[in-house]
Amino acid sequence: MKHSFIDRYANLDSPLHLLDARTKIVGFTALIAAALSIPTGSAGGFFSFFFLTAILAGISQVPLQYVVGRTLLILPFVLLAGLAAPWRGEEGWSWLIALLMRAALCLLMLVLLTNTTRFVELLRGLRKLGCPKILVVNLSFLYRYLFVLSDEVMRMRQARDSRRVGRAGVFAEVKTTGAMLGTLLIRSFERADHMYQAMLSRGFAGEFPVTAPRRFSWLDLGFVCVVALFITAALYYWSPARA
Amino acid sequence: MTDYAVRITRLNYSYPDGTRALENIDCDVAAGERVALVGPSGAGKSTLLLHLNGILRGPGTIRIMGTTIAEGDLRVIRKQVGIVFQDPNDQLFCPTVFEDVAFGPLNLGIPPGEIGRRVEKALIDVRLDHSYASRSAHHLSHGERKRVAMASVLVMEPAILALDEPSSNLDPGTRRHLIELIAALPVTLILGTHDLEMVLELCPRTVVMDRGKIEADGETSRLLADSSLMAKHNLEVPLSLRGRRS
Numbered sequence: 385m386k387h388s389f390i391d392r393y394a395n396l397d398s399p400l401h402l403l404d405a406r407t408k409i410v411g412f413t414a415l416i417a418a419a420l421s422i423p424t425g426s427a428g429g430f431f432s433f434f435f436l437t438a439i440l441a442g443i444s445q446v447p448l449q450y451v452v453g454r455t456l457l458i459l460p461f462v463l464l465a466g467l468a469a470p471w472r473g474e475e476g477w478s479w480l481i482a483l484l485m486r487a488a489l490c491l492l493m494l495v496l497l498t499n500t501t502r503f504v505e506l507l508r509g510l511r512k513l514g515c516p517k518i519l520v521v522n523l524s525f526l527y528r529y530l531f532v533l534s535d536e537v538m539r540m541r542q543a544r545d546s547r548r549v550g551r552a553g554v555f556a557e558v559k560t561t562g563a564m565l566g567t568l569l570i571r572s573f574e575r576a577d578h579m580y581q582a583m584l585s586r587g588f589a590g591e592f593p594v595t596a597p598r599r600f601s602w603l604d605l606g607f608v609c610v611v612a613l614f615i616t617a618a619l620y621y622w623s624p625a626r627a
Numbered sequence: 628m629t630d631y632a633v634r635i636t637r638l639n640y641s642y643p644d645g646t647r648a649l650e651n652i653d654c655d656v657a658a659g660e661r662v663a664l665v666g667p668s669g670a671g672k673s674t675l676l677l678h679l680n681g682i683l684r685g686p687g688t689i690r691i692m693g694t695t696i697a698e699g700d701l702r703v704i705r706k707q708v709g710i711v712f713q714d715p716n717d718q719l720f721c722p723t724v725f726e727d728v729a730f731g732p733l734n735l736g737i738p739p740g741e742i743g744r745r746v747e748k749a750l751i752d753v754r755l756d757h758s759y760a761s762r763s764a765h766h767l768s769h770g771e772r773k774r775v776a777m778a779s780v781l782v783m784e785p786a787i788l789a790l791d792e793p794s795s796n797l798d799p800g801t802r803r804h805l806i807e808l809i810a811a812l813p814v815t816l817i818l819g820t821h822d823l824e825m826v827l828e829l830c831p832r833t834v835v836m837d838r839g840k841i842e843a844d845g846e847t848s849r850l851l852a853d854s855s856l857m858a859k860h861n862l863e864v865p866l867s868l869r870g871r872r873s
Contacts, residue, residue, distance in 0.1 A: 503722065503725055503727075504722035504763075507722070524721070524722055525720060527722065528719075528720055528721070528722060528763070528764070528765065529720075531763075531765035532716050532765065567795075575716070575717060576713065578714070578717035579717050579718075579720050581677065581682045581712075581717075582680055582712055582717050582718040582720070583720070583730075584778065585680055585682060585705055585709075585712075585780075586704070586705070586730055586731035586734060586780070586783065587702055587705050587706065587712045587732075587734030587735050588734055589702065589734065589785070605681055
């Protein structure tokens, strides 16, 4: 079965796709940090960031509908943080709106980052930037085995549905789902065991091997300069000295 | 004097729950020999294969190229013995096909410059072109995953190749190509399988296992044509031998 989750559009070849993963990780992280710092009520600040994000989305060739759709999917979770709004008095609503806009910007940037960088490259970039190897390796396995597990779940659901005749009631459904989850957990343990045996069979001795890194190009330098200039301008615009 | 690639002496193994999986296994495989391990499900074929590179360690002695596993360097043994598991999903755990195939050589300390060449050759050997190198295993069909799993072991250039049900779930074309590939490899071959027609094509010698014991060991065409032996161990005479069965 074919899947793609996090990096569905990561195989396009827009200018953003061609950038080194490290450049994008650093660049987008800086933009996210700056977006989180936009003062509440700064309409100009929010507008300029949304405008920049729209330009980046356009350059990336990732369908806008997908980018916005993924963002809206995760945004409701942010609303949980906004539950404190009524207790903030008159400022509450402007605070909530600012929170939602900051969250939307961060999510848009993240969706762009993950859909212009193959997950493999993203992990490699994180490793090169100093992220602990064990974390990167675990994320790598998680990504790979999410697909294997989702295939297992699909097969289990097909098997269940093939034998579902008539109505069994809510309690029976819950019981079946519970049994399926338990079975999935056990199968995951067994697979982990087999996988470890396969790794040992190919000479694994505890350290994960590393392959060659990508090189920077003028495009990377250009992106870093644009992001740095934008953030500098934004910080100047918000600075207390100017107010 | 015969050069032995594998010498197994009085090997026993029980699972943690106490089930006896192997019982007093004695088996020698000469260098360059091609031996099939056949038997009903649960006979202990896979368990025996996992002993060949020290993954499982039951009481008894196993010598690989003259060195016992207990005393030898496991890195050397795992370079000499390549095992291809039945389920390719257990063997393909890297983000791309290239990295999966390169995993073994990188662990062996092969220089990076040489790895690219080896990976490309291994993929060509299993009839996958270079466009597969950057793809992820979860985007491949079962047959393609099996081929990548095979490539990931062949790339280590093992002297002894142990295959666990290599033709299971393969379409006829892919199965045929696999048989041709294995036939051309200059290795000592130990083939655990239910595919008796493939055994006839590839292995002059067959060992029949059942309930953890070796029940018969001899010439493939004689053993597989023995209908009472086959029936006794839940096997059957291959179609191509049915006119000749004894």
